[in-house]
Amino acid sequence: MPNASDDLFTREDPIFANKELLEINHLPGEGRIVGRDDEISNLATAVNPAIFGQSPSNVLIYGKTGTGKSLCAKYVSQRLVDTAEEEGVKATFAYVDCAQDTTETQAVQTIADSVNDPALTSIKVPDKGLSTSTYYKRLWRILDALYDVVLIILDEIDKLSDDDILMQLSRAGEAGKIAGCKLGVIGISNKIQYKDRMDERVKSSLCEREFVFPPYDANQLRDIMDARSDAFRDDVLDPSTIPRAAALAAREHGDARKAIDILRYAGEIAQSTGANIVKEEFVTQARQRAETDRFRELIRGSTPHSRYVLQALAILSLSNQKKDGFRTSRVYEVYENICRQQGSDSLSLRRVRDLLKEHAFLDIIEQSKHSGGSAEGSYTKHQLLEDPDVVKDVLTEDVEI
Numbered sequence: 213m214p215n216a217s218d219d220l221f222t223r224e225d226p227i228f229a230n231k232e233l234l235e236i237n238h239l240p241g242e243g244r245i246v247g248r249d250d251e252i253s254n255l256a257t258a259v260n261p262a263i264f265g266q267s268p269s270n271v272l273i274y275g276k277t278g279t280g281k282s283l284c285a286k287y288v289s290q291r292l293v294d295t296a297e298e299e300g301v302k303a304t305f306a307y308v309d310c311a312q313d314t315t316e317t318q319a320v321q322t323i324a325d326s327v328n329d330p331a332l333t334s335i336k337v338p339d340k341g342l343s344t345s346t347y348y349k350r351l352w353r354i355l356d357a358l359y360d361v362v363l364i365i366l367d368e369i370d371k372l373s374d375d376d377i378l379m380q381l382s383r384a385g386e387a388g389k390i391a392g393c394k395l396g397v398i399g400i401s402n403k404i405q406y407k408d409r410m411d412e413r414v415k416s417s418l419c420e421r422e423f424v425f426p427p428y429d430a431n432q433l434r435d436i437m438d439a440r441s442d443a444f445r446d447d448v449l450d451p452s453t454i455p456r457a458a459a460l461a462a463r464e465h466g467d468a469r470k471a472i473d474i475l476r477y478a479g480e481i482a483q484s485t486g487a488n489i490v491k492e493e494f495v496t497q498a499r500q501r502a503e504t505d506r507f508r509e510l511i512r513g514s515t516p517h518s519r520y521v522l523q524a525l526a527i528l529s530l531s532n533q534k535k536d537g538f539r540t541s542r543v544y545e546v547y548e549n550i551c552r553q554q555g556s557d558s559l560s561l562r563r564v565r566d567l568l569k570e571h572a573f574l575d576i577i578e579q580s581k582h583s584g585g586s587a588e589g590s591y592t593k594h595q596l597l598e599d600p601d602v603v604k605d606v607l608t609e610d611v612e613i
């Protein structure tokens with residue numbers, strides 16, 4: 213007869229009590245969002261008019277990765293919907309990940325499908341097969357049939373292939389597409405230059421309010437992790453593990469996602485090595501894994517040329533000992549070679565400069581200005597901040613998909 217002591221399986225997770233709290237898609241509840249009071253209250257003020265029947269302001273949120281943009285946008289939208297309901301206002305919000313739904317048609321389909329209630333509207337929103345304009349028509353009908361106000365979160369808005377949907381959404385009311393329903397758009401991007409690329413008309417209506425979310429400092433990261441420490445069983449977390457993870461994550465990026473990932477991985481390392489304590493020393497190894505994940509996530513959905521530019525820098529970094537970076541012209545040469553190998557036309561030097569700037573904003577690379585003296589003028593050097601091997605691995609694994 214088997215008994216508990218010679219059981220083949222462990223019946224209880226020795227480390228995690230509630231691991232979901234540390235999973236990527238977990239949406240923390242009230243009281244677990246730390247250090248974003250101002251941002252939350254600013255966002256709430258911008259969309260507040262919806263509750264008394266006026267149009268919410270359209271908002272654009274910028275900030276580096278892991279600064280809580282998606283989280284706060286969803287949180288405020290949900291709170292708005294709840295409060296509206298208490299006031300007898302019919303409200304909802306739709307969330308679009310534009311890295312996934314890059315085309316206008318896909319994005320409209322996602323919005324229409326997510327706000328629809330076919331039992332009430334008798335309107336069908338098939339996954340595909342309709343023209344873009346038909347999806348729009350159905351969306352407008354659904355909105356007018358069901359809601360007084362709708363917020364649409366366009367996350368990673370810079371990944372949209374063009375501005376057309378922004379034009380449609382931001383003008384729907386005044387163009388008479390929807391009669392009673394008010395519509396607000398919350399656009400989110402981690403590319404500060406995104407706005408420069410936007411059509412002027414879209415810019416003026418979409419960017420009524422703009423907010424920038426700053427990176428977290430070590431104290432805030434520690435609070436964020438502390439607020440989730442009940443993911444672990446009592447007494448398995450070494451008291452110095454969270455402070456150490458917070459210090460590392462703050463020094464590098466101030467990225468809450470990375471901090472939480474480090475904590476989860478440290479727990480998994482304890483699990484897989486049979487340790488009964490999540491020791492501080494596991495943080496180093498966990499950090500490496502989190503770094504690779506972070507980079508993969510950062511470049512998710514980015515254009516091939518944006519990747520070629522990084523690949524060029526990774527190649528240069530791996531084949532040179534130079535520590536202070538590479539000049540734009542040198543990066544451009546290698547980039548052109550990569551384009552040739554890929555059978556793709558290269559972009560202009562100016563566009564490549566812009567791409568480098570975007571990478572710098574995301575802290576993937578660092579740029580430094582140099583003066584070459586009167587003969588040469590000044591120039592910029594670019595250096596990878598990510599480990600070049602990580603960059604190369606992640607970029608090549610992606611190509612194979």
Ligand SMILES: Nc1ncnc2c1ncn2[C@@H]1O[C@H](COP(=O)(O)OP(=O)(O)OP(=O)(O)O)[C@@H](O)[C@H]1O
Binds near residue numbers: 236281
């Ligand atoms: N203030 C916070 N309190 C608690 N958890 C947070 C906070 N900020 C971020 N997080 C958590 O960190 C992770 C990253 O946050 P979020 O997805 O909102 O970042 P983001 O700014 O949208 O990043 P990206 O630009 O990469 O999309 C999420 O798991 C989120 O729950």
Ligand SMILES: [Mg+2]
Binds near residue numbers: 281282283367
């Ligand atoms: Mg996000």
